[in-house]
Amino acid sequence: MSVLSIPVSAMIPVARPYIGSEEEKAVIDVLRSGWVTQGPRVAEFEEKFSSYIGCDYSVAVSSCTTALHLAFMAIGVGPGDEVICPSLSFIATANSITYTGATPIFADIDLSTYNIDPARLEEVISPRTKAILVVHQIGLPAEMNEILAVANKHGLVVIEDAACAIGSEYDGKLIGKPLGTMACFSFHPRKILTTGEGGMITTSNAKLAERLRRLRQHAMSLSDVVRHNATQVSSETYDEVGYNFRMTDMQAAIGITQLGRLASFLERRRYFAARYTKALQNLPWVQTPVVPTNCRPNYQSYMVRLTGDSATKRDAIMQNLLEKKISTRRAIMATHREPPYRSAHWESRLLQTNLACDTALILPLFHQMTESEQDYIIEALRTC
């Protein structure tokens, strides 16, 4: 094939948000409406999110990081507590635990799925363990049935970091239809559905939903909507220290529009992912994604792992691709290698995490990508 001769004028990015004129119009309508934060569009986005996911309650917030922080505050995680999470995740996963004063304890992953290995949970459970923060990494659901069994045995709460997992399915159900106590989503532009910045917490627990709603708005006893519609003078109280984690109505309006297009986003990602797998699965030095039969990923990212001699050449391969105007990313980061969490203890225990971090590679995947761009990427990788 002479695919390599396809002229690529600009860099092929690793990801790109898909935002169009419908989103522009939705934002302008909000700006002209006079209500620009945590108002009618936020309420509508929450309702539509709940009906899409099939959950009872959705609570919109300013990001997935604040969603996770709020989830831990809502269940009373604090100083002296430990929360188990993977190190192989964006650093916000561990940070959300640290914000509460609790300590993140890292569990190793299963190298084939990049998710927490349920068999490695018990070795990190202690009398101080309060919760497990499960990550559905790059949109592949973690082994929830096994994780929940361990959690139930030890009386631990399970929170899901579903930042990357919108539209992903586990046992035939969308992630967010709670398996754990709460699931937290991200709408950062790097994710499949974006609102610029934004997050959502889903739960089936009415009391928790109510508490999340208060905490996101300074723990105010009456919402702005209630006060706005009140026919009698009413005064709110602030019974504890809350936060300002509100989502704006401009963001929610974008989210509603994006939610309407999510099915097409997912279809296109799954199409390109299947195309990558078909083309790369016979390369002996490339490990394509391993998908358990009860999981249907959304392919938030398409990540491969280099094996054999190629594993040590990952960075050189990335450089080679960059020179061909193909942008790639190193694997998911290992949080335990960053200064706030660095320790020899974790480095010597998280061997699968280290291996994934050192040898995996994220290839470009975005809605507007073309087949010829993908063919060019595939051929460039083959001939690296």
Ligand SMILES: *Cc1c(COP(=O)(O)O)cnc(C)c1O
């Ligand atoms: C992106 C991401 C986050 C943070 O999401 P924000 O909305 O940017 O705060 C947290 N966890 C994981 C696994 C992520 O990928």
